Amino acid sequence: MEPLLEKAYEPKDVEEKWYRFWEDNNLFSAAETLQEKANYAIVIPPPNVTGVLHMGHSLNITLQDILCRYRRMRGDNVLWMPGTDHAGIATQNVVERHLAAQGIDRHQLGREKFIKAVWQWRGEYGSAIIRQLKRLGASCDWARERFTMDEGLSKAVRKVFVQLYEEGLIHKDNYIINWCPRCMTALADLEVEHEEMPGHLYHIHYPGTDGKDGPVVATTRPETMLGDTAVAVHPDDARYADLIGKTVELPLTGRMIPVIADSYVDMTFGTGALKVTPAHDPNDFEIGRRHDLPSVKVIGDDGHMTESAGTYAGLDRFACRKAVVEDLTAKDLLKKMEPHQHGIGHCYRCRTAVEPNLSKQWFVRTGPLALKAVEDVAQGRTRIIPEKWATDYYKWMENIRDWCISRQIWWGHPIPAWTCGACGRIIVAMEKPDACPDCRHLELIPDPDVLDTWFSSALWPFSTLGWPDETVLLKQFYPTSALVTGFDILFFWVARMMMMGRHFMDDVPFKDVYVHALVRDESGKKMSKSTGNVIDPLNIIETYGTDALRFTLAAFAAQGRDIKLSEKRIEGYRHFINKLWNAARFSLMHIRQTGPDLPLVDDGLLLPNRWILSRLKTVLREVADAIDTYRFNDAANSLYHFVWHEFCDWYLELIKPVLYGDAVMQDQKDATAGVLARTLRDILIMLHPFVPFVTEEIWHHLPGTSGSIMTAAYPDSDKNLMEIRHDPGAEQEMLMIMGIINAIRNIRGEMNIPPSQALAVVVQTDIEDKRRLLDQHQGLIITIARLSGLQVESAGQKPRASATAVFEDNLISVRLEGVIDFVMEAARLEKEIVKLDIEIDKLNAKLHNSAFVEKAPENVVEKVRDQQRAWGEKKEKLSHQLERINAFGAE
């Protein structure tokens, strides 16, 4: 029965135990039924299957877990849908490296065997991230875990592809796209990261053919000139007016190319003459289309020059640049070379410089889809929180470009399209057809490409619920309640889910999108392995425990865009966990009742009990409100303050005299233990979503509880809360008692009087109710302020030698005959008076300002007057005391 807890909380001892307990008891699983009960659903942002838990996940998971655990305690039927995504390019890269270590190249292996190898790899290593999520305490419905390459999800992908194709929203086209020569695949615009880099602007002379000199063009990429098919100038540019329509020589190739006029050209940049390479520059591609120019692809998919590059064929693109520049210099065609800063696109998976490349790819026409997705947010069907992110969402959606969804890799969802070997017709279908519908030819060549991983992620909120089948789960939980994610994938993922959800489900995918910050290191840099500034959450968990990490993340969750994390903070919150632990340890020594049937609403309750219950009621409301509005930091801070600075610092100290006192009636002791039990219980419940492990552990030691704390009801508007009374009177009275104790402590501290020395104190007030109150709680004050005695009297007679303080109208005198240092006390009073003077002067200035008195609201003016009066009286008392002290000192 006597549950003696260890002196310090040891997370390692309990975390694994309770996680297993929760799983074994099925506490994470949602009920699949079309019942009346409120449903609450969150789909996890699926981590990359190759991923290792980082701080970003930790924050993301913690916040979702807080919501889910909280909603369960509020009585909702909660589905937290977990899973991973197959991360096409990243996974393929990982597995390729894995194979390379064994000296195997994927092309040797062949496509089928390679995919088999990826699945095998996934089986071995793919659940690492899931195990790590569990260490964070994530209460996901693991039995329903999904993977974007699951059969069900693949079916959804094919269905979506086919339907969009039939609706004309997917098409295949020759277009200039971003190409990663290392990953050997196309990338979507979003998957390119631009980085400002120093380079050069090369001025190259293209000689004319009619005896005249010809233009000088400016370029940052001279190697692409081998693929030039025109030179463009602005139609209004007088300098080149007579060149338009003529041809010029393309150096190093011997080809002749036309000079065309296009208003895209910026006359003020460079030389005003632009070389046009339709196959290797998006703008040039557009110009090429407008002017019907041929495209010459001189850079191959592997980043080396093609046969079309003539003598440069086979050279790496960067080596070719060097060679071209050398050759131009030799021919005296390089007129100028100036330093130039410009943005260069890099592959977001491997950092290789992206090559704009002409290629035949599949695209989603996003325009019509985006229109509706914008409406959904504008009309409030989906709320984006904080609201400021809606601006970014709108802007991106409104400027959206077609989405290149085909990838030239092997790992991913095959594009459900086939080309007839005879007539060349493209067939798009859920399953491979037996024959070409046009010519009945039997040889159908499957499209070699796979789909962008984000294409399948975009379906996540409904594909995981069973779509395209009409499942109970789908009916129950779509639209989902909330999506919690970092702003870095607002476009990659959220925007695309919005488009797909609306289009296929005819409803938004989620009611709320909560966008949280990014976790950075303490100097504000993004954590990355290459910088070496990562704080590994698993290490943190080892050292400080999961709860400390979670509470830290929650407490910092709403701090703008970034969370700068350092171990110091986490350590600080570990102290909080330990504080809670010790408060529980103390409480459990006194809680013997096994039932909650204690008289909580009872005027006979002692003041500290009435006070803490009143405060508890307020905090219950505050925390619930904060979580309901995604103000996780407010919730965490409210709890931190309440538990540490009210419950521990005051309440537990205040009830010690009751619990330990010999003269206290047993029924008061019992009632106090009851209030203590109730308060601790509710603290545990409120804290549980934030720090699930330590609260579960304490819960099981707390008499009168049963089962898991996960199944405890959050005290809200139910009768649980009704039995706690909001008691402003008690709060008011406690404020006074605390104020007086603080004043005495202040004197003790400033006078350097050790706690071991008991003090004799006199409190004087003219208000009889206050005297009665102080008399009544004399014991409390004596114990907590460590007094030898407390005398309460009406104002008038002054004790002979004392240090004094004023709280409200109470004059507090600490008697220190023979110990008091008059000089020190005089200095203390003077300091206090100076401070008061400054404040009073400010108030006087306000009140002497007639504009203020006339125009400010009545209650504001009244408040200032009250304050002025109160401080004036306080100052008077202190000044009077100062005179007396000076007189004593002079004796």
Place this chain on the structure above:
RNA sequence: GGGCGGGUAGCUCAGUUGGGAGAGCGGCGGCCUUACAAGCCGUAGGUCACAGGUUCGAGCCCUGUUCCGCCUACCA
């Protein structure tokens, strides 16, 4: 180029309709007071980036300046 966010105590940051500047950590002083030294008590410290404006009143609203960070873009 465009847009967004930020500049508040030594550090990291709160500050939700404009009305007496806050927390945590750190610092300093005193304490092993029967839950906790991962603790307790006390205390110092701020022209709220700068300059104007609106207002009786501005950390908060407006304008400009400056510094930092991020996102975005087709000036080669």
